[in-house]
Amino acid sequence: MMDGVTVDDLYGLPQEDFIAARRxxxxxxxxxxxxxxxxxIEKLAKPTKAAWLVNRLARDHPDEVTALTELGDDLxxxxxxxxxxxLRELTQRRTSLIRDLxxxxxxxxxxxxxxxxxxxxxxxxxxxxxxxxxxAGRVASVRDLSIATAWPGLEIAVPAAPKPKAAPxxxxxxxxxxxKQALAGAKAQVKAAEGERAAAExxxxxxxxxxxxxxxxxxxxxxxxxxxxxxxxxARRTLQMARRDAKDAERAAGLAWRKLQxxxxxx
Numbered sequence: 254m255m256d257g258v259t260v261d262d263l264y265g266l267p268q269e270d271f272i273a274a275r276r277x278x279x280x281x282x283x284x285x286x287x288x289x290x291x292x293x294i295e296k297l298a299k300p301t302k303a304a305w306l307v308n309r310l311a312r313d314h315p316d317e318v319t320a321l322t323e324l325g326d327d328l329x330x331x332x333x334x335x336x337x338x339x340l341r342e343l344t345q346r347r348t349s350l351i352r353d354l355x356x357x358x359x360x361x362x363x364x365x366x367x368x369x370x371x372x373x374x375x376x377x378x379x380x381x382x383x384x385x386x387x388x389a390g391r392v393a394s395v396r397d398l399s400i401a402t403a404w405p406g407l408e409i410a411v412p413a414a415p416k417p418k419a420a421p422x423x424x425x426x427x428x429x430x431x432x433k434q435a436l437a438g439a440k441a442q443v444k445a446a447e448g449e450r451a452a453a454e455x456x457x458x459x460x461x462x463x464x465x466x467x468x469x470x471x472x473x474x475x476x477x478x479x480x481x482x483x484x485x486x487x488a489r490r491t492l493q494m495a496r497r498d499a500k501d502a503e504r505a506a507g508l509a510w511r512k513l514q515x516x517x518x519x520x
Contacts, residue, residue, distance in 0.1 A: 258274050258278055259278075260278070260294065260297070260391075261389070261391065262274075263275055263278065263297065264300060264305075264308045264390055264391045264392070264393075265308060265312055265390060268299070268300065268302070268305050271300065272299060272468070275294060275295070275297055276295075276472075278294050279291040279292075279294040279295045280479070282294055295472050298393040298394065298468070299393065299468065300392065300393045300394070301369070301393070301394045301395075302366055303366045303369035303370045303373065303394075303395070304369075304392040304393055304394050304395070304397070306358040306359055306362075306366070306370060307358065307370055307373050307374070307387065307392050308390040308391065308392055309358070309390075310354060310357060310358055311387060311388055311389070311390035312390050313357075314354070314357055315388070317350075317353070317354060317357065318354070318377075318387060318388055319388065320350065321351070321354065321374060321377055321378060321384075321387075322377055322378065322381070322384035322387065322388060324343065324346060324347055324350060324378055325377065325378035325379060325380075325381065325384060326381075327343055328340065328343050328344070328347070328378065331343055347378060351371055351374045351375065354370075354374055355367055355370055355371060355374075369395050372395050372398075373387065373392060373395055373398055374387075376395075376398035377398065380398070383398035386398060394461065
């Protein structure tokens with residue numbers, strides 16, 4: 254494990270090195286007499302794959318990430334001034350910038366990881382505090398960032414194209430029926446998609462809980478290992494003292510035996 258690792262460094266390490274580095278960092282803090290810092294370090298959550306990729310973005314592409322958070326400032330300013338055209342332009346820039354950052358994060362990413370990265374980047378635009386966390390590169394999961402999904406500045410859409418006029422030969426009642434049928438189908442699709450999303454989020458939460466429980470078990474085992482190491486050192490010291498006492502007793506017995514022989518040899 255590399256020497257001199259800090260808390261900031263933890264989130265820049267490869268995922269597989271995080272647990273061991275966190276353990277060493279907490280152990281060093283405890284050795285330095287700062288038990289509160291050690292306890293806080295042990296509670297640091299291991300980043301998800303998406304969070305690790307976002308943290309790497311913050312380190313490898315700081316200018317692009319800064320541009321993303323500054324875009325949030327521009328969106329808030331434009332929204333406060335009621336600048337509809339500017340909002341639409343900035344929203345298009347937001348879409349393009351998020352797409353570019355996702356591409357920089359990695360190739361052939363799964364749909365769930367891509368969606369989680371997009372949520373983190375969107376949160377960094379919507380919330381200045383989330384932007385600070387993102388720029389620092391210390392994100393553990395999407396829950397570390399407060400996602401302001403209802404912020405109006407992120408909901409601006411490009412005006413819809415005019416609906417084509419219905420053919421004059423087609424009765425209005427047929428168009429209304431078709432529209433009703435299409436609306437019902439769209440609602441069903443939305444409901445199904447929301448159900449799938451809820452199930453996916455539930456699975457993510459369950460997996461994160463399992464990771465947290467496993468990490469706690471690792472911390473408990475590490476503490477037990479530390480205690481065992483201390484007990485071993487104490488036992489070794491006790492053994493050394495016992496051996497020294499045994500040698501002293503053996504020398505004393507030898508002296509006593511020689512004196513006895515001297516007394517017996519006297520006339």
